[in-house]
Amino acid sequence: MNKQELARINQAVELIRQGEVVVMPTETVYGLAANAFDAEACAKIFALKGRPAHNPLIVHVASIEDAEELAELSEEALLLTKAFWPGPLTIVLPKKKDAELSDVVTANLETVALRMPAHKTALELLERTGVPLAAPSANKSGKLSPTYASHSLNDFAKEEVFVIEGDASKYGLESTIIDLSTETPTILRYGFITPESIKKILGKDIVVADKDSKVKAPGMLLRHYAPRVALRLDAIDIRSNEVGLDFGELELGNKYGNKVLNLSAKGDLAEAASNLFDYLHRLDKHASTSSAVAIAVSPIPEEGPEDGIGLAINDRLRRGAAV
Ligand code: TXA
Numbered sequence: 001m002n003k004q005e006l007a008r009i010n011q012a013v014e015l016i017r018q019g020e021v022v023v024m025p026t027e028t029v030y031g032l033a034a035n036a037f038d039a040e041a042c043a044k045i046f047a048l049k050g051r052p053a054h055n056p057l058i059v060h061v062a063s064i065e066d067a068e069e070l071a072e073l074s075e076e077a078l079l080l081t082k083a084f085w086p087g088p089l090t091i092v093l094p095k096k097k098d099a100e101l102s103d104v105v106t107a108n109l110e111t112v113a114l115r116m117p118a119h120k121t122a123l124e125l126l127e128r129t130g131v132p133l134a135a136p137s138a139n140k141s142g143k144l145s146p147t148y149a150s151h152s153l154n155d156f157a158k159e160e161v162f163v164i165e166g167d168a169s170k171y172g173l174e175s176t177i178i179d180l181s182t183e184t185p186t187i188l189r190y191g192f193i194t195p196e197s198i199k200k201i202l203g204k205d206i207v208v209a210d211k212d213s214k215v216k217a218p219g220m221l222l223r224h225y226a227p228r229v230a231l232r233l234d235a236i237d238i239r240s241n242e243v244g245l246d247f248g249e250l251e252l253g254n255k256y257g258n259k260v261l262n263l264s265a266k267g268d269l270a271e272a273a274s275n276l277f278d279y280l281h282r283l284d285k286h287a288s289t290s291s292a293v294a295i296a297v298s299p300i301p302e303e304g305p306e307d308g309i310g311l312a313i314n315d316r317l318r319r320g321a322a323v
């Protein structure tokens with residue numbers, strides 16, 4: 001880490017100690033972070049995002065030991081933390097009775113969602129502040145997630161939120177969320193850690209929440225991750241008033257000369273995931289300065305060696321397309 005980066009982190013540490021909110025890079029998406037023990041600071045996150053108060057935040061920790069201060073880690077939880085932390089897996093667990101977590105963070109639930117990020121800046125910030133950090137994705141509620149510092153800078157330009165600028169997010173999709181607070185482990189959100197790989201570690205069946213599980217995972221409300229213009233999914237060609245998002249060899253064609261980007265020309269789902277939000281941001285911007293009314297998107301395969309990533313990408317696209 002160079003001097004400049006350290007200086008930015010130290011500034012962020014100071015702000016968090018003062019009860020302020022900062023944007024930090026993580027390996028999934030950029031996060032809007034505040035001290036999870038400080039109710040007023042966490043309330044600022046909700047206000048900045050325009051996020052409904054009943055949608056709880058993920059709490060980021062520096063280690064498994066720090067997680068144990070906040071929640072009851074069952075044997076299954078320990079298996080998953082050992083296998084996947086630090087990394088893009090969030091685990092919902094029973095909150096410890098004496099945990100000082102603000103009720104604002106957990107939206108008054110008896111559970112808390114925990115994650116240890118695999119990103120040196122985020123870990124440095126956690127260690128230096130010495131407190132768990134509540135952090136949702138650093139975008140306005142319902143909008144596209146940020147995978148570049150510039151995305152967050154744009155979303156919060158007016159509010160002048162402090163941003164620790166880092167690299168492009170490695171994965172580009174939010175963490176997988178698994179709920180271990182109920183009898184059967186339940187996937188609440190698809191991500192890079194696939195249901196199959198979790199099943200393998202736990203040695204038992206798990207289930208995937210459907211849209212009727214809204215109450216359990218309030219953030220799974222259908223419309224989310226939405227660009228300003230419409231998304232037309234599973235397109236096989238492009239219309240004159242559209243911009244396009246290709247995947248692999250099956251291209252939409254470009255008969256009108258409109259702007260088209262390819263998520264991964266070689267058909268690699270991990271590459272596609274890391275480009276997804278950035279390309280949607282770019283196409284959305286392009287559409288709003290031209291006469292395009294929609295983004296046409298090629299079909300994204302859900303089967304194959306990386307099928308879990310296809311599921312995660314399609315989940316984001318479907319929510320972005322929902323009206
Ligand atoms: O990759 C990520 O997870 C990113 C980075 C910044 O770490 N964070 C993120 O946070 O995606 P957010 O707020 O955009 O998504 C949090 C999700 C929401 O769907 C919320 O409902 C769910 O986690 N959640 C949080 N606490 C929960 C709880 N106790 N029970 C069930 N769901 C919970």
Ligand code: MG
Nearest residue numbers: 136137145174
């Ligand atoms: Mg989000």
